[in-house]
Amino acid sequence: xxxxxxxxxxxxxxxxxxxxxxxxxxxxxxxxxxxxxxxxxxxxxxxxxxxxxxxxxxxxxxxxxxxxxxxxxxxxxxxxxxxxxxxxxxxxxxxxxxxxx
Amino acid sequence: xxxxxxxxxxxxxxxxxxxxxxxxxxxxxxxxxxxxxxxxxxxxxxxxxxxxxxxxxxxxxxxxxxxxxxxxxxxxxxxxxxxxxxxxxxxxxxxxxxxxxxxxxxxxxxxxxxxxxxxxxxxxxxxxxxxxxxxxxxxxxxxxxxxxxxxxxxxxxxxxxxxxxxxxxxxxxxxxxxxxxx
Numbered sequence: 001x002x003x004x005x006x007x008x009x010x011x012x013x014x015x016x017x018x019x020x021x022x023x024x025x026x027x028x029x030x031x032x033x034x035x036x037x038x039x040x041x042x043x044x045x046x047x048x049x050x051x052x053x054x055x056x057x058x059x060x061x062x063x064x065x066x067x068x069x070x071x072x073x074x075x076x077x078x079x080x081x082x083x084x085x086x087x088x089x090x091x092x093x094x095x096x097x098x099x100x101x
Numbered sequence: 102x103x104x105x106x107x108x109x110x111x112x113x114x115x116x117x118x119x120x121x122x123x124x125x126x127x128x129x130x131x132x133x134x135x136x137x138x139x140x141x142x143x144x145x146x147x148x149x150x151x152x153x154x155x156x157x158x159x160x161x162x163x164x165x166x167x168x169x170x171x172x173x174x175x176x177x178x179x180x181x182x183x184x185x186x187x188x189x190x191x192x193x194x195x196x197x198x199x200x201x202x203x204x205x206x207x208x209x210x211x212x213x214x215x216x217x218x219x220x221x222x223x224x225x226x227x228x229x230x231x232x233x234x235x236x237x238x239x240x241x242x243x244x245x246x247x248x249x250x251x252x253x254x255x256x257x258x259x260x261x262x263x264x265x266x267x268x269x270x271x272x273x274x275x276x277x278x279x280x281x282x283x
Binding site: 002003006007008009010011013014015016017018019020021022024025026028030031033034035037038041044045048049051052055057058059060061063064065067068069070071072073074075076078079080081082083085086091 | 102103104106107111114115118119121122127130131134137138141144145148149150152153156157160161164165168169172173175176178190191193194195197198199201202205206209210222223226227231232235236239240243247250251253254255257258259261262264
């Protein structure tokens with residue numbers, strides 16, 4: 001018995017919500033960044049599932065692009081974190097309040 | 102993909118995702134995230150997207166996770182004392198996330214025919230040949246722009262993370278007076 005495609009969408013929704021919870025709850029910038037990656041992957045799962053439903057490859061091409069952007073984002077984001085840590089000696093988002101009025 | 106296999110993979114993925122947001126040590130969070138991403142890659146393969154599934158495992162679990170690991174070790178992060186964050190923030194954050202999950206469930210159950218099963222697809226569905234064909238025909242512009250994006254990301258990452266000579270002098274670790282001479 002094959003799995004209904006709706007189950008995959010449900011799993012995608014759960015993973016996305018867990019990622020949102022991670023960004024809201026955790027104060028460690030690196031863990032928040034990991035939660036963002038988790039959300040990206042949940043959306044990727046939805047793309048592949050819908051692509052399979054429509055028997056088209058477009059969803060997979062979009063996933064390919066999302067992966068590329070995620071790699072670029074990880075490189076730049078981790079560079080920002082390193083330079084932030086060098087200047088402020090912390091990765092706690094509560095202590096990084098330079099942009100807060 | 103058989104139902105029992107999907108349920109197993111879904112349970113592993115959700116446990117891993119909770120591990121990311123519950124573990125205190127960043128390295129443990131990262132290992133849980135790697136487990137989840139590997140699991141999602143297997144789900145891709147089960148959905149018939151073999152190429153994307155293997156790319157997911159190679160790029161995410163192989164490359165991006167190692168990059169995260171390097172940064173965590175480079176910054177020498179210690180385990181947080183209390184897991185970080187305030188109690189009210191945790192409470193309201195959990196409620197907001199649960200509300201979002203419920204909303205997405207309602208949306209998907211109305212929009213996406215939840216009981217629809219996988220239809221038959223062409224034999225080369227998900228193959229690297231078909232993916233490459235689409236990348237170099239329909240999505241050629243996006244593909245080329247991606248290379249520019251990657252170049253910009255490389256330059257940006259180096260510009261962000263390197264120290265300027267003035268900063269090196271200020272921190273007293275230039276080549277001449279550095280600790281390397283000891």
